[in-house]
Amino acid sequence: MAEGRTVRRHVQDRYRLLIESIIDYAIYMLDEEGHVASWNPGARRLKGYEPDEILGRHFSSFYTPEDRDAGEPWRGLEAARREGRFENEGWRIRKDGSRFWASIVIDAIRDDDGHLIGFAKITRDISEKHQAQLALAQAREDLFQAQKLEAIGQMTGGIAHDFNNVLTAILGSLHLLKKRLPDDPELAQLLESALRGAERGASLTKRLLAFSRRQELHVREVEIAPLVEGLIDLASRSIDPDTRIETQLEAALPPVRTDPAQLEMALLNLIVNARDAMPEGGVIRIQAQIDGQERDDTGDQQFVSVAVIDDGEGMDAETLQKATTPFFTTKGIGKGTGLGLAMVQALTEQSGGFLRLHSEPGFGTRAEIILPVAVSTAVSVKSKEPLNCMSAPFDKKLTVLAVDDDALVLMNTTMMLEDLGHTVIEAFNGPEALKVLQSRQDIDMVITDQSMPMMTGVELADRVQEAHPSIPVILATGYSELPTGQFSARPHLNKPFTQHELQTAIAGVFSQS
Secondary structure: OHHHHHHHHHHHHHHHHHHHHOOOEEEEEEOOOOEEOOOOHHHHHHHOOOHHHHOOOEHHHHEOHHHHHOOHHHHHHHHHHHHOEEEEEEEEEOOOOOEEEEEEEEEEEEOOOOOEEEEEEEEEEOHHHHHHHHHHHHHHHHHHHHHHHHHHHHHHHHHHHHHHHHHHHHHHHHHHHHHHOOOOHHHHHHHHHHHHHHHHHHHHHHHHHHHHOOOOOOOEEEOHHHHHHHHHHHHHOOOOOOEEEEEEEOOOOOOEEEOHHHHHHHHHHHHHHHHHHOOOOEEEEEEEEEOOOOOOOOOOOOEEEEEEEEOOOOOOHHHHHHOOOOOOOOOOOOOOOOOHHHHHHHHHHHOOOEEEEEEEOOOEEEEEEEEEEOOHHHHHHHHHOOHHHOOOOOOOOOEEEEEOOOHHHHHHHHHHHHHOOOEEEEEOOHHHHHHHHHHOOOOOEEEEEOOOOOOOHHHHHHHHHHHOOOOOEEEEEOOOOOOOOOOOOOOEEEOOOOHHHHHHHHHHHHHOO
8 A cells, every 4th residue: 555655656756757847838727616726837938937836826817808808718627627628729818918829728727536626727928820811811822912913914904904995986086077067156165075085085994904003104314304394283173272282302312213104194193192191271282302112132223212291181101001992982972992002012023113192080191102223224225115196297198098897996096097198907916917018019118007917016016017117007006015115116005095196106206217
């Protein structure tokens, strides 16, 4: 008998030594009601309590107030009493008030007769694992959102491309109608309304294309101060008399690298947003300065910040996080597309910069367009100005081969060309156009859509250049489907285009020959 007691005491001593040697786990006993009955060094290290500070206290002290209010400690004990074991994860609190993410196990301890005599509690700090799981979940969510936005971008670009074809026909027909319209003020007013509506649609497609990054950027050196100053008069017409615009432009700002037309549109967007945030009026401030917060990885690339600041309603953190999400808007129905900030962000990123937003409810919003300072080599970009920007008069009558797979657009292009006095031969695709060129010797010029089945406009232009190098080709497109640099080197028209823009493009290609 004495020998048996000695063996049990030896086993108990070894078990005690084992428990006390574990410092990475909090291992302790609870009585039937959940009061702490033992405390190992691991518990002291993990939770910060000395034995005399915690023994006899209820183990709910380790739970967060919200979990205690929800009854989590007692629910865990009841589950262990009923099932024999309870496992869970959650926040726990140390003596100093700091929180950690814990994995916990509660085992019911019973005597030889099966009566409950207490619980064994094991707690492990798995904060790092929890953070890694959260980071992985966030990465998956970010990937999902990126894939979703990419899909939306592709769909949006396609819709905008098709919409541009429709607008090309509408705007071209309306401008031709305007030339033939009798002198009737009421009819003229109706026509102007139709033109404004079509132009508004064209502006929307530009936003859609900018969001989907299928709007070709004509990147060059841009002087910020003249651009902002030239924008003020136009922007002032879009705001109420109770709102005024102030500028604070740092002296001798270096030029930035971006598309000036798209930058103007982006700033107008931000100004309109600022106006809408101040329904009672106020001051919109436009600031431009060297951005001291940003440099690239090499430390050589500087950036310029162009900020539009208002003292309006501001946005809370949740709204601010969604602000650049496509189609998200806080404006009323018909007052916003939800593409303004998405378009601004797309422009900045395509230009090598980014959009920075800061806003607080009641304290207004600061929207900063951050753009890279142009390097010396950027000057060469200016020489690649597209040929469709020339405005020299051109009176020569031509025989033009017009190519487009959209019958409506082709008919409209033909009507505009014939109205200018040119003779037009039509083709619905690239192979058909090549057959026309083989059979006729009087073709002076080709104007072709870019996105067509069987053969793209660029492929057709290359074939024409090989067989007929003297015949110029103008590409017409709703967006740039080409790798960077290929498109801007060719004469082209951006859909929707007007008769004047078509005439200007024709003058441009022949002035280069």
